[in-house]
Amino acid sequence: MATKSKPKNKKPIARNKNTTGTWKVEKEEKVQLKELAKDERTWKIAGTTFLLISFFLIISFISYFFTWRQDYTQISRGSEILWDPDVKILNLLGKLGALTAHYFIYRLFGVAAILVCTFFFVVGVNLLWRRRVFSVWRNLKYVTLGMLVVSAILSYLLPNEEFRWGGGVGNMIAGWLTGSLGMIGAGAVLALIVIAYFIWQFNPAFNFPKKLKRPLAGDTGSADEEAPAIAEDAVAEKKRVEVPEMNGAKLVIDTGAEKNKYDIKLINKEPVVQAKEEEAGYERITVLKPEARKPLPAETKETPVEGDAQELELPVASKPAKPVKPVSEDDLKLEINSGPIAPAPATAAATAPAEKGKAYEPTLDLKHYKKPSPDLLESHGSERVVQDPAELENNKNQIIKTLANYDIEIQKISATVGPTVTLYEIVPAAGVRISKIKNLEDDIALSLSALGIRIIAPIPGRGTIGIEVPNARKTIVSMKTLLASDKFSNSHFSLPIALGKRIDNENFIVDLATMPHLLMAGATGQGKSVGINAILVSLLYSKHPSQLKFVLVDPKKVELSVYSQIVNHFLARLPNEEDAIITDTKKVINTLNALCIEMDNRYDLLKDAGCRNIKEYNAKFTARKLNPEKGHQFLPFIVLVVDEFADLIMTAGKEVEMPIARLAQLARAIGIHLIIATQRPSVNIITGIIKANFPARIAFKVSSKIDSRTILDAGGADQLIGKGDMLISLNGEISRLQCAFVDTPEVDKVVDFIAYQEGYPQPFLLPEYIDEKDLESGDFDLDDRDSLFEDAARLIVANQIGSTSLLQRRMKLGYNRAGRLMDQLEQAGIVGPNQGSKAREVLIKTEMELQQHLDMLG
Known part of the structure; x- marks a missing residue:
């Protein structure tokens, strides 16, 4: 092998000045125990060690049951046999295994010592997977109590056996109980312990038949007459709610229906009225008192605004209407008032109906799941809104001066300081046209030397x-x-999402289920991806994995990849697909069509259950009013997120637009909601069909007024300042928000926290979908029929409906297999050809004809 050449400019190693001829000793690196304990490899090594200990113990214990008689004379000598080479032991794990088993079984707990193996197994599994697969403390409690009780019971039942069934500890406990209470008393105590354990663990019901009382002649119908009277009084109290006014008058508000929806049930002749009224949906009225405004000193240079908005009322002296003169800036005095501009509307919390019996709880599938904590996120700077009064005064003077230059007089001006924008509200004098002020937008921006001036004329x-x-x-x-x-x-809220803060510094939190779909647009780098992350993180913080599933479409391939770790918790995907984050256009088409099939299946379930929306259906299912054997199940919310819609439209066109439009039109009631983001809000991307079904829209900064009108049907998005500054159109009102900022490392922490917890064995699977063209092009051999061919033929003939969805529902098949079965039935002459959206024609009318036809086919 070639040796590496030494570097030419290598500096000589420094000698120690204090000692001649010796080299300076380099500092050794210290091992950080905390970092070593947090290392994933340390956890895996520890978990593997505990698992090996559990296997070692169970093998040595089981071998001891068969070899203890032959090994007893040797292992009774103790640990000295470990160093004697002449000693032969029959235990499968040798001398150490025999000594360990002898100590645990003979000296301690007998056969009950096997429970020790479960403790090491539980600890090893939790360490190896780095999550709470099993509860360690609960297992330790059961192991400790179990060894004591079982060993005592075995020693009591088998006292004089040669083999110590209860071990030394069991013999000691049984001997003490027998000596203190006698044989019968000791047996009674041990039996009581066993019975108490089963009652505590399983809680059996001891119900005796109730003795029915014969009604007296004078009491006939008394309960039936008393219940409607009480119900009528309760409804009357609910119908009329008196709210005291300031002047002493009373406002009577009618809140209930004319008749009660439910009968009053009598228990011990006391009506349970409250639960019935809450279940009937009667309204609750909350009256809020307006808060008094407290003035703050105006001498300070900087005024912090905490919590609510800051309102600066700037009085302007009124002047005669005929001569219009500019207002002097020195005549205005700055008055600072803290408090909200308008009291927030009181939202009446929906009262939950009373729980009935043992309701089904979907979260018990992952009962140890914990929602993320806000501590995983970071606070980016100070949350206080700080504004310089000198800046407010200067802006006020410039606005008044600019308006006065155009002969526009105002009566009052106030300011509301927000996180990024300050709203100046002016009240024009009588006779001033609003359009005249609206046309001065560019002039005011020039006088203030500011970017992103937006005029709202008037504020709704x-x-x-x-x-x-x-x-x-x-x-x-x-x-x-x-x-x-x-x-x-x-x-x-069903699906709460935290978007940001208003100009008045109020948190903007809305329900995605009531939107019900969201359309986002904005130029590159203006905050769309951060907005999507804010929505997804909000839902992860508020919902359990059994209540919510995501379908993530990411043509960019990098924006949503961070969520791939929680595939078994919150993501949904197609069957036989490896990646839950959809990036391929063909897979996007199949996924959207699979969602349409899921939508149709859910509507069939709602129809069978007699419900109108997913909330009513899940309430019925959790109350155990629907039979799971008939296909009913708890339906989680499904949120479809498309990060770049324009790319899909350009590559797939109508194949993407049609299922998106169909989902937007129909999917709201069954819990499927759409969030679509695009960089290009043009009319060929956001068509009229899509806009009509997306009433909630978010616009970040766009490049032109045309794009702003395309997304919001109003201008203003082109005047935003970027970096999360956005406009949201909701319920016909447009509000300006500063989007909440969540960085990618914060999302990683939240996703890692969820991923380390126990998840489902597999992701939530969407229905299978295959294109009809692919099915028609397939060539099936009648000799190689499906195993369910005859069952499918009998089902089709019995119902006289040639529908693929019928095979899916009744036979619980995927779309691919059901489609192949339908094509085989067509080739066999049982059903007719495909007729588009209509069901195929069934060519065989009776089961006798079908049996003859199948016999002919062989």
């Missing part, structure tokens, strides 16, 4: 005109703050 429901001006110092909105807030943690 406020009676003012808003001018949004970017702050000189912007505040980052951390995702940790939103997820740790009470508004998110105490929300009763």
